[in-house]
Amino acid sequence: MPLLSVRDLEVRFFTRRATIHAVNGISFDLDAGQTLGIVGESGCGKSVSSLAILGILPKAGRVTGGRVMFGDRDLLTLKDSALREIRGRDIGMVFQDPMTSLNPVLKIGRQITEVLFKHLRMDKHDAIREAIALLERVGIPNASDRLDDYPHQFSGGMRQRVMIAMAIACRPQILIADEPTTALDVTIQAQILDLLKGLVEEEGMGLILITHDLGVVAGVCERTHVMYAGRFVEAAPTDLLYHHPRHPYTLGLLRSVPRLDASQKEKLIPIPGAPPDLTVLGAGCSFAPRCPYATDRSREVTPVLEEIDDPSHLVACWNPVSDADASAVAVPVERGRS
Amino acid sequence: MTEPSRTLDSGRQENLVEVEDLKVYFPIRSGIVIERHVGDVKAVDGVTFEIERGETLGLVGESGCGKTTAGRAVLRLLEPTDGHIRFDGQDISHLSGGDLRRLRRRMQMVFQDPYSSLNPRRNVTSIVQEPLRVHGIAKGAEAEERVQRLLEVVGLPLNAGNRYPHEFSGGQRQRIGLARALALNPDLIVADEPVSALDVSIQAQMINLLEELQDEFDLTYLFIAHDLAVVRHISNRIAVMYLGRIMEIAPSARLYERPLHPYTKALLSAVPIPDPHVESVRERILLTGDLPSPRNPPTGCRFHTRCPFAQRERCPDEVPELRRLDTGHTVACHYVEEIESGRITGRTLDTTDPVSVPG
Numbered sequence: 001m002p003l004l005s006v007r008d009l010e011v012r013f014f015t016r017r018a019t020i021h022a023v024n025g026i027s028f029d030l031d032a033g034q035t036l037g038i039v040g041e042s043g044c045g046k047s048v049s050s051l052a053i054l055g056i057l058p059k060a061g062r063v064t065g066g067r068v069m070f071g072d073r074d075l076l077t078l079k080d081s082a083l084r085e086i087r088g089r090d091i092g093m094v095f096q097d098p099m100t101s102l103n104p105v106l107k108i109g110r111q112i113t114e115v116l117f118k119h120l121r122m123d124k125h126d127a128i129r130e131a132i133a134l135l136e137r138v139g140i141p142n143a144s145d146r147l148d149d150y151p152h153q154f155s156g157g158m159r160q161r162v163m164i165a166m167a168i169a170c171r172p173q174i175l176i177a178d179e180p181t182t183a184l185d186v187t188i189q190a191q192i193l194d195l196l197k198g199l200v201e202e203e204g205m206g207l208i209l210i211t212h213d214l215g216v217v218a219g220v221c222e223r224t225h226v227m228y229a230g231r232f233v234e235a236a237p238t239d240l241l242y243h244h245p246r247h248p249y250t251l252g253l254l255r256s257v258p259r260l261d262a263s264q265k266e267k268l269i270p271i272p273g274a275p276p277d278l279t280v281l282g283a284g285c286s287f288a289p290r291c292p293y294a295t296d297r298s299r300e301v302t303p304v305l306e307e308i309d310d311p312s313h314l315v316a317c318w319n320p321v322s323d324a325d326a327s328a329v330a331v332p333v334e335r336g337r338s
Numbered sequence: 339m340t341e342p343s344r345t346l347d348s349g350r351q352e353n354l355v356e357v358e359d360l361k362v363y364f365p366i367r368s369g370i371v372i373e374r375h376v377g378d379v380k381a382v383d384g385v386t387f388e389i390e391r392g393e394t395l396g397l398v399g400e401s402g403c404g405k406t407t408a409g410r411a412v413l414r415l416l417e418p419t420d421g422h423i424r425f426d427g428q429d430i431s432h433l434s435g436g437d438l439r440r441l442r443r444r445m446q447m448v449f450q451d452p453y454s455s456l457n458p459r460r461n462v463t464s465i466v467q468e469p470l471r472v473h474g475i476a477k478g479a480e481a482e483e484r485v486q487r488l489l490e491v492v493g494l495p496l497n498a499g500n501r502y503p504h505e506f507s508g509g510q511r512q513r514i515g516l517a518r519a520l521a522l523n524p525d526l527i528v529a530d531e532p533v534s535a536l537d538v539s540i541q542a543q544m545i546n547l548l549e550e551l552q553d554e555f556d557l558t559y560l561f562i563a564h565d566l567a568v569v570r571h572i573s574n575r576i577a578v579m580y581l582g583r584i585m586e587i588a589p590s591a592r593l594y595e596r597p598l599h600p601y602t603k604a605l606l607s608a609v610p611i612p613d614p615h616v617e618s619v620r621e622r623i624l625l626t627g628d629l630p631s632p633r634n635p636p637t638g639c640r641f642h643t644r645c646p647f648a649q650r651e652r653c654p655d656e657v658p659e660l661r662r663l664d665t666g667h668t669v670a671c672h673y674v675e676e677i678e679s680g681r682i683t684g685r686t687l688d689t690t691d692p693v694s695v696p697g
Contacts, residue, residue, distance in 0.1 A: 041537040155628040185400035185564065187625045190608035194624060212538060215610025219617035238614045256542035258571035260594060260609050261616060270542035274507045
């Protein structure tokens with residue numbers, strides 16, 4: 001049985017002006033020790049999905065359908081108090097900006113021990129010892145001297161380490177990391193990713209890594225889901241996804257990022273147009289207006305995730321691209337601009 | 339646009355910009371009534387580079403390395419504390435008043451955040467027209483015609499002129515900023531993180547556009563960014579900065595194939611590559627610790643506190659000068675040759691091994 005099983009999750013935001021269809025039916029499983037990447041551009045619903053799973057959507061947001069099974073319990077139907085027990089103890093979270101997730105007026109030591117008091121009912125002495133061990137675990141030098149420091153006395157990378165220490169304090173079964181390195185410099189990013197990978201290996205946690213950076217996913221995740229306009233458009237083992245992309249959007253993403261190791265200066269092939277407006281959820285594939293492979297059917301009938309080539313490879317597309325398309329230099333229709 | 343057109347015509351290799359030993363310090367003051375000068379943030383501390391006409395020089399480095407400050411000093415948005423900046427042969431280090439204003443026609447800037455660099459209460463025509471009006475170059479129908487053509491050049495829809503910034507997406511707003519920068523037909527454009535705020539699918543559109551415009555308008559770019567893959571893609575040469583100084587300058591292909599400075603090596607190895615095969619076999623040089631404070635930078639080589647190759651001699655107390663090597667690299671490191679020949683090997687560092695560097 002998977003650790004976490006999400007089925008047909010739907011999230012809407014109700015504002016005075018309009019309804020935003022942020023997440024439109026996503027399903028996935030996460031096993032123990034598995035690293036799952038969710039990639040997509042801003043506004044595709046990747047962060048909203050994780051907030052919905054954790055039950056911490058902002059006020060205007062509401063889950064309008066689906067199930068989130070953690071063991072035999074549906075997190076979406078749990079009472080707040082029961083959910084609070086799970087959050088932080090069984091499911092840890094790390095967000096993009098450690099400065100806004102840490103309390104600026106509390107000492108670091110206090111913030112970590114609080115988690116231990118609350119969820120593990122440790123006494124003060126044990127909690128302090130454990131806090132030091134956790135800070136050492138995430139690579140903070142002179143951990144015992146830093147318990148009395150405030151968040152602003154730490155650098156960005158160190159703050160993110162503190163966040164990770166708090167997230168893993170109760171040895172959670174699942175860690176959800178939402179853009180954990182986006183605010184950090186590359187050399188610090190490398191340190192943090194290395195740390196996360198080590199933790200997953202040693203503790204056997206399941207990791208959901210949410211990011212816009214295809215490079216980050218390639219280095220960390222076994223399996224990757226590509227999200228566009230609130231839906232998964234492709235899901236596959238990371239290797240397959242990068243080397244045999246089947247969805248035109250995945251291919252477009254891969255071709256539009258410059259690679260540091262490209263053999264010559266290849267011209268980038270941008271995806272024309274811009275992501276869709278999510279206030280209107282029309283029929284058909286949301287990517288169709290930007291897709292060079294779109295047909296009338298794409299514009300009329302919404303494709304569902306289906307197996308292609310291999311049981312582990314899923315794609316939601318009526319006209320999936322082939323390896324030949326993927327290696328072709330030019331996009332078939334036109335070179336577009338927004 | 340094809341690759342050959344981007345390589346430089348060797349017949350006219352002249353420098354449009356020359357920066358020599360540039361220093362920009364920001365004073366730190368303390369006290370309420372009497373503000374004492376208690377120190378300086380040495381944002382740029384002795385930087386030398388030149389930009390050839392028609393080339394793109396990439397300036398990379400991590401946050402706080404001084405790359406933005408250097409770019410602003412080149413545009414003379416900041417006055418240098420010391421050193422010289424020459425633009426087209428003229429020393430502009432301490433220019434002011436009308437001379438500076440006239441100079442500004444020839445150099446423009448594109449900012450990172452297209453949301454905050456456009457006036458929300460003015461329509462696009464008025465925004466793009468402003469430089470023409472300020473410099474008294476065109477007005478009325480003539481100006482409108484020029485604006486229309488600029489909007490077309492940067493790929494905005496025909497009716498864009500009457501609309502306001504909030505009606506556009508991030509990528510389109512960046513195009514508006516670009517049209518405004520091009521209005522005066524400048525020689526130099528300093529682009530500070532012009533694509534970092536954009537989504538990946540839009541970044542490529544912008545990068546291609548910048549390249550097309552360079553050919554069409556004979557532009558010289560100083561391209562400042564932290565994303566090495568983007569910088570490598572667009573630049574002819576790349577300068578790598580660390581804590582206010584340049585560590586290495588080299589043609590971009592060479593810099594990637596054979597980085598010489600230990601910091602460049604570490605920086606390049608840290609950039610994730612969107613390919614799981616490559617990622618699984620790559621060797622990574624992980625740096626320990628954080629960036630030291632530019633208020634109180636390390637003595638000697640600024641990188642020696644984090645450098646896996648640092649030696650007890652010279653590195654902690656002797657500042658390495660930028661040296662030009664036969665390979666085409668210009669490097670500031672005492673021991674490049676020894677490191678390349680393998681006589682000095684790097685310490686293999688465990689990431690969890692704490693090396694304390696005061697932040």
